[in-house]
Amino acid sequence: MPEGHIIHRLAAENLRAFGGRPVRATSPQGRFADEAKAIDGQLFTDAQAFGKHLFLGFEEGEWVHVHLGLYGGFTFGEGPAPEPVGMIRLRMENDEGYAELRGPNTCALVTEAQKEAVAARLGPDPLRADADPEDAWRRMSASRTTVAALLMDQKVLAGVGNVYRAEVLFRLGIDPHRAGRELERREWDAIWAELVALMREGVGAGRIDTVRPEHTPEAMGRPPRVDDHGGEVYVYRRAAMPCLVCGTEVRTEEHAARNLFWCPSCQKA
DNA sequence: AGCTCATGGCGAG
DNA sequence: TCGCCCTGAGCTG
DSSP states (O other), rough: OOOHHHHHHHHHHHHHHHTSSBOEETTTTTHHHHHHHHHTOEEEEEEEETEEEEEETTSSSSSEEETTTTTTTTEEEEESSSEEEEEEEEEEOOOSSEEEEEEEEEEEOOOOHHHHHHHHTOOOTOOTTTHHHHHHHHHHTTTSHHHHHHHHHHSSSOOOHHHHHHHHHHHBBBBTTTTGGGGHHHHHHHHHHHHHHHHHHHHHHOOOOOOOGGGGGHTTTTTOOOOTTTOOOOSSSSSSSBBBTOOOEEEEEEEEEEEEETTTTTTOO
């Protein structure tokens, strides 16, 4: 259940667990059996993240391309891997430990060229050092689509999902329904800066926390609340609850087939 | 046992 | 914009 911060974290975790050593690969579920056999026993050479896309590199030059989708996930364990439970698309093991991949939207063996093609069609990723926010601004500032939809469009920005988009717009007091072309340059600069800071923090924490110290439930004298996603947030999945800043009921609506959350009072046009 | 929901994305029309 | 794909948890009955 991942936005970009989790994918970058997984790249580091896979590299730490398997990097520079041979890895045993299997597909207990069977749906990745031929590909797992092809990489079985190779050196695990690299792990890279581009937005929500994860690439695991192997010595013969191919990559395992993973996209977790809505509910895919990795788990890591120490020691020998236990009997498979449930649908394990890919399991990797070495003498120290193992990793299991379940429910990915994508799990495919690809060439270097295919990997580059995936990276090329993505917008800048706030978590990557080589990201150029100007690419995103060009698309944003030319579009009649809403800022809410643009922030989730991976061709515009890579790695931002439903939680970060809701929280960044809240923190900057921006109405999600405004068109991209109506954004001011300074507002875009602030959005990018917030994404870089919040997502970096998310990589370290492994969860999304966006509430400023002065607005935490403790500071405000409210009962603590942590959502199922595991972080402390202003509006994401807080529909009909009081805004942590102004007390107005947080609103929700379906917006381009995803749930959008915002405070109608703090986020005005 | 069956439904509903979830931090995502693709292709068809 | 819709339907569909991936899987498991947390309900309801």
